[in-house]
Amino acid sequence: MLLPDLLEDAARRWPDKLAAVFPRHAATFAQLDHQSLAVAHHLQRRGIGPSTRVAILYDNTLAALVYYWGILRSGATTVDIASTASPATVAEALAEAQPRALAIQPHLLKRMVAERFVTCPDIVLSTADASEVAAPLRARGRSLQALEDILETTDVAGPLPRPDPSCVAMCIYTSGTTGRPKGVMLSHDNLLFNTSAFNSRIGLTDRDSLLLVAPLHYIHGRIQLLTYTMVGGTLFFSAGFRFPQTVVHELVRYAATGLSGVPYHFSMLLGHSRLKSTPLPHLRDLVITGGALAPARLRELQDALPHVALHLNYGLTEASPRLTYLGPSREVFARPTSCGRALPGVTIEILGAHDEALPPGTVGEVVAGGPGIMKGYVSGDERTSGRIDEHGRLRTGDLGYLDAEGYVFLSGRSSDMIKTAGERLFPLEVEQILETHPSVGESAVFGVPDPLLGERVVACVVPAPGHAPSPEGLKSHCLKALPYLRIPKEVYVVPELPKTPSGKIRHDALRLRFASSLDEALA
Amino acid sequence: MEETEQQVLAHIKADLVSGPTSDLEPETSLEGVIDSTAIMELVVWVEDTFRFTVELDDITPENFGSVQQLARWIQKNVNGRVA
Numbered sequence: 001m002l003l004p005d006l007l008e009d010a011a012r013r014w015p016d017k018l019a020a021v022f023p024r025h026a027a028t029f030a031q032l033d034h035q036s037l038a039v040a041h042h043l044q045r046r047g048i049g050p051s052t053r054v055a056i057l058y059d060n061t062l063a064a065l066v067y068y069w070g071i072l073r074s075g076a077t078t079v080d081i082a083s084t085a086s087p088a089t090v091a092e093a094l095a096e097a098q099p100r101a102l103a104i105q106p107h108l109l110k111r112m113v114a115e116r117f118v119t120c121p122d123i124v125l126s127t128a129d130a131s132e133v134a135a136p137l138r139a140r141g142r143s144l145q146a147l148e149d150i151l152e153t154t155d156v157a158g159p160l161p162r163p164d165p166s167c168v169a170m171c172i173y174t175s176g177t178t179g180r181p182k183g184v185m186l187s188h189d190n191l192l193f194n195t196s197a198f199n200s201r202i203g204l205t206d207r208d209s210l211l212l213v214a215p216l217h218y219i220h221g222r223i224q225l226l227t228y229t230m231v232g233g234t235l236f237f238s239a240g241f242r243f244p245q246t247v248v249h250e251l252v253r254y255a256a257t258g259l260s261g262v263p264y265h266f267s268m269l270l271g272h273s274r275l276k277s278t279p280l281p282h283l284r285d286l287v288i289t290g291g292a293l294a295p296a297r298l299r300e301l302q303d304a305l306p307h308v309a310l311h312l313n314y315g316l317t318e319a320s321p322r323l324t325y326l327g328p329s330r331e332v333f334a335r336p337t338s339c340g341r342a343l344p345g346v347t348i349e350i351l352g353a354h355d356e357a358l359p360p361g362t363v364g365e366v367v368a369g370g371p372g373i374m375k376g377y378v379s380g381d382e383r384t385s386g387r388i389d390e391h392g393r394l395r396t397g398d399l400g401y402l403d404a405e406g407y408v409f410l411s412g413r414s415s416d417m418i419k420t421a422g423e424r425l426f427p428l429e430v431e432q433i434l435e436t437h438p439s440v441g442e443s444a445v446f447g448v449p450d451p452l453l454g455e456r457v458v459a460c461v462v463p464a465p466g467h468a469p470s471p472e473g474l475k476s477h478c479l480k481a482l483p484y485l486r487i488p489k490e491v492y493v494v495p496e497l498p499k500t501p502s503g504k505i506r507h508d509a510l511r512l513r514f515a516s517s518l519d520e521a522l523a
Numbered sequence: 524m525e526e527t528e529q530q531v532l533a534h535i536k537a538d539l540v541s542g543p544t545s546d547l548e549p550e551t552s553l554e555g556v557i558d559s560t561a562i563m564e565l566v567v568w569v570e571d572t573f574r575f576t577v578e579l580d581d582i583t584p585e586n587f588g589s590v591q592q593l594a595r596w597i598q599k600n601v602n603g604r605v606a
């Protein structure tokens with residue numbers, strides 16, 4: 001079985017049911033099936049199929065969905081790049097993945113053209129709104145095709161290739177430890193295993209629907225799309241979490257039965273919307289993923305929505321993504337600091353400093369195995385970087401322990417990854433930018449606990465000789481190259497940074513120092 | 524009105540938007556331009572700068588959709604207070 005079979009199957013079983021509802025557009029399963037078939041045949045005629053990649057650079061839109069399914073049905077691999085990524089990050093990802101074509105949202109394409117892009121495949125796919133840049137693209141040897149034309153003119157007769165299910169279906173670009181984006185390669189088998197394993201626990205059916213707040217370019221969005229397509233459930237696409245009260249209005253208007261989000265989303269709903277006073281009789285399931293929501297917040301959420309079942313899970317893009325599940329509510333409140341037990345088929349081990357298996361109750365690195373573990377990184381360094389070990393297991397970089405019944409309790413990270421507002425980033429990405437400023441000699445970036453964001457990005461900088469850096473100036477400097485979410489919310493000028501004997505900056509020591517001074521300030 | 528518009532535009536360009544900001548005009552949609560954490564910062568800035576409380580129901584795409592929409596809405600609130 002292949003991923004696009006999920007859509008074909010849904011179109012056969014529920015042809016007239018709404019598959020995707022956007023603020024201004026909607027499509028049934030049959031319409032998505034028909035339109036994506038046209039895209040697949042169009043790509044096939046242009047020489048795109050198995051062993052080729054097609055990048056997608058889109059916000060959540062119907063066109064993005066049609067391109068996604070169309071690319072998969074052509075046998076090609078999708079490459080997801082965040083539409084919010086900086087131009088430099090997009091260029092790096094495109095240069096590494098070498099896609100044969102790029103499906104791109106009109107306003108992003110216009111920006112790319114205006115900024116005289118250097119890395120862009122020859123074949124560019126978009127919608128009719130992008131026609132004004134057709135001429136400059138042609139002048140640079142690229143062809144532009146609008147989805148509207150593809151749907152109108154493509155003959156859908158003839159077979160499409162079917163790659164092996166063990167082949168890579170999707171590459172998803174996410175932050176990497178080196179400061180460069182990492183392309184995580186996931187196969188059809190990886191993702192189909194994950195959707196089935198998760199649903200064996202939560203039990204979704206075609207009576208369920210979801211308000212999707214996550215972007216499709218992240219695994220969180222993609223896996224929701226795959227899961228709800230598998231069960232024939234409708235996805236309502238939220239206008240976005242920028243307006244939490246609007247999300248509450250959407251839950252009411254669509255009568256969605258489910259909402260899946262990261263802790264940041266639920267903190268926003270609890271603190272910045274009228275969730276608590278809005279009747280939501282249709283809502284049945286809340287899935288909290290991508291980090292822990294504090295037990296007090298879980299209780300607050302349950303009190304606000306007493307009829308709703310809470311579900312927690314833990315995962316990583318590299319694991320397709322879910323590894324554990326805890327739910328429904330009575331299970332959650334029996335162990336509110338756990339993220340649950342391994343999904344069927346997933347193994348979770350806790351390893352010590354010498355890779356020895358640790359007994360229950362002892363903290364070590366969480367190491368995961370099973371059919372969902374990625375095929376590798378596009379860069380090919382998953383083993384040399386130590387991310388995948390010699391037994392094929394994923395080194396998560398998360399610290400935690402198992403109890404005697406196999407419940408996982410996470411307690412920190414062995415890597416320096418920062419999770420802020422549901423996004424992950426690594427210090428180097430920000431440090432490299434800070435250090436391009438002439439007043440900065442050295443810098444260290446780390447996350448400190450934040451009640452809303454999960455973690456807040458903080459920077460310490462050591463001045464370059466003869467300079468006196470200004471925190472505001474450095475924030476503005478970072479904003480030139482990084483999205484707002486990733487710029488340090490606080491910048492401290494310090495005389496020196498804590499280091500290991502070999503000279504490496506100790507981010508852990510800084511994290512601890514600033515987290516405890518925060519605790520003192522709040523005490 | 525125009526003064527408020529310029530004030531909002533200058534703040535957004537300087538403190539909330541990543542990368543080149545030269546093509547950001549008062550009527551440009553802020554969707555995909557400023558993220559959810561920046562919207563919260565913008566709300567705090569509006570409250571501090573124009574001295575009125577922003578209600579949860581007012582943080583909507585209609586009021587915060589573009590600099591022009593935001594300036595118009597700020598002006599309405601400021602005028603309402605004066606009246």
